Amino acid sequence: MIKVVFLGPPGAGKGTQAKIISQKYNIPLIVLGDILREAVKNQTELGKIAKKYMDKGELVPDEIVCKIIKEALIKVNAKERGFILDGFPRTLEQAKALEKMLKELDLSLDKVLFLDVPDEELIKRMLARGREDDTVDIIKNRLKVYYEKTTPVINYYEEKGILEKVDGLGDVDKVTLRIEKALGL
Ligand code: AMP
Secondary structure (H helix, E strand, C coil): CCEEEEECCCCCCHHHHHHHHHHHHCCCEEEHHHHHHHHHHCCCHHHHHHHHHHCCCCCCCHHHHHHHHHHHHHHCCHHHHCEEEECCCCCHHHHHHHHHHHHHCCCCCCEEEEEECCHHHHHHHHHHHCCCCCCHHHHHHHHHHHHHHHHHHHHHHHHHCCEEEEECCCCHHHHHHHHHHHHCC
């Protein structure tokens, strides 16, 4: 049983790797971006608000995303089964909010996995996957938002001594092996 956050810039392959690890070890996977896209698709109240931000590559307000994450942690029975969080936290405020909500649920983080990939490779990969919000301008904005907001999160977990940095370049299988080693799986 492991409780872990996957961090990394958009396009780093963290979604792919989180899915592989989740399936292989039967750990519940909570992907914030997927939950938000589902809400947009279903045109829920929350989805309508979220869409305005997502269309511009901006972060959806903390109040909304924190509520989603807390509900998801309860729903997957994180206490018994652990969890992999993908896409949250992305800001220092969210990292602190996560700590608070985990405490309320009598949970704690084991590790934070940071998948490291250089910018040129990220832009190349994102253009190749051709998602609706993957145009060059939106990609550049998302990387900018990422560096501004997420660097303090990485530093925060590094100071706590739970950050595991993994090289995200190379074959999917090889990266998976590095992650397994870093997480002690
Ligand atoms: P992703 O699938 O992780 O690339 O996320 C797609 C979009 O969902 C982002 O561009 C944001 O608009 C929104 N989003 C995802 N994660 C978060 C988060 N932790 N906080 C706020 N907004 C988020």
